[in-house]
Amino acid sequence: MLTVRVIPCLDVKDGRVVKGVNFVDLRDAGDPVEQAKVYDAAGADELTFLDITASSDNRDTLFDVVSRTAEVAFMPLTVGGGVRKVDDIRKLLLAGADKVSINTAAVKRPDFVKEAAERFGSQCITVAIDAKSVAPGRWEIFTHGGREATGIDTVAFAEQVVSLGAGEILLTSMDRDGTKAGFNLPLTRAIADAVSVPVVASGGVGTLDHMVEGVTEGHASAVLAASIFHFGEFSIAQVKAHMAAAGVPVRPVDGGTAAA
Amino acid sequence: MRTVIVDYGSGNLHSAAKAFERMAAPDQHILVSDDPTEVARADRIVLPGVGAYADCRAGLMRIDGLAEAITDAVIGAGRPFLGICVGMQLMATVGEEHGETPGFGWIPGRVTAITPDDPGLKVPHMGWNDLTHCADHPVLKNVGVGAYCYFVHSFHLRTDTPDTCLAQADYGGPLTAMVGRDNMVGTQFHPEKSQAPGLHLISNFLNWKP
Secondary structure (H helix, E strand, C coil), X not given: CCCCEEEEEEEEECCEEEECCCCCCCCCCCCHHHHHHHHHHHCCCCEEEEXXXXXXXXXXXXXXXXXXXXXXXXXXXXXXXXXXXXXXXXXXXXXXXXXXXXXXXXXXXXXXXXHHHHHHCHHHEEEEEEEEEEECCEEEEEECCCCEEEEEEHHHHHHHHHHCCCCEEEEEECCCCCCCCCCCHHHHHHHHHHCCCCEEEECCCCCHXXXXXXXXXXXXXXXXXXXXXXXXXXXXXXXXXXXXXXXXXXXXCCCCCCCC | XXXXXXXXXXXXXXXXXXXXXHHCCCCCEEEEECCHHHHHHCCEEXXXXXXXXXXXXXXXXXXXXXXXXXXXXXXXXXXXXXXXXXXXXXXXXXXXXXXXXXXXXXXXXXXXXXXXXXXXXXXCEEEEEEEEEECCCHHHCCCCCCCEXXXXXXXXXXXXXXXXXXXXXXXXXXXXXXXXXXXXXXXXXXXXXXXXXXXXXXXXXXXXXX
């Protein structure tokens, strides 16, 4: 049976982890590669790097980080942040990313999604959508970290990018991000029920029950979280044990192979 | 011993190469190449592939002599072959994604869209799924039923000959997870992304003597 993916997300700036795990035994806790190794061993189902490097001069550090991560972590790696051109995607895939997430560039020019999917295949194109509630049952797309309103309806936009070839939607509730109040479930469900592709729920996880609700009530195919993992509140194993106990199918942290 | 991972412009060969290098013995050399001469010299051949079937086929045909070199090595010389994802689908007779496109024709069957019985199931089939059926095959040693593997695909290979289906997973009905015959195998899932079971499979392939 297909299992629900549990995905830790690392914020990376100038090749260094900004928000990351406080593992005492790491030689270099600021190195995304070291953290990727820990998550690989812990049974994470995928890993997401969000590059928040401000200057494009430092983009090469990201390619180096992605390349070194692919040498040590044998699980899917999604990289996003600052992806604006087809060539940005090509470079990240060549470095070792499996999926690339497009955010602002997809809002500015939805046809970019089509060009990317035609060139590289839908399976490696994730569209990251940041949404805020503007009225009951209505959510608007925001860009620039939630500061700029676009007037675009989130459900309509999600349907549009999927029709253009997006293979996955990474949906972040800007109302909930950082609040630990749980996913925005009506938003998550509205998008997950509207599109044919998997939806990754993001923004607001504070408890183990929130992870379960994202799937059972939000209808998400995967759940992404940052701070609950990074600050050591919960391990991947704890999250998966809790989800399994609630009846959500998850991959055992040992991979399910007899020889592992 | 030289294993060539065929580079025909499809997807991320970096992570595949790293997984093979990790599992290779000191005397096993892993090479990423689009050169038909290298394919002809290789002891083992890996054909990866992501994206659409028709695009992958076109990418393969764009390099003069590459498809012929692969056929000569696999069918003519009987060298061990591993296809991954669309690389596995290309072993079929024909693919239906973006129009009908011929494959190598080594595994009789068609690559058709996944149509789960449950309309609530998403396509692409993306994520970790466990193998529900496995043949007794050297490349599946220590992998087997219950191993979780990473899949991402919207089409799958329906074989006409049941004995060429080596493994299945379930997604609103049976999905072909692995095919093979003689000196060739192909996985729909990505062993290079499937952590322990995937690395076992890669190691088994590198040591396989069909």
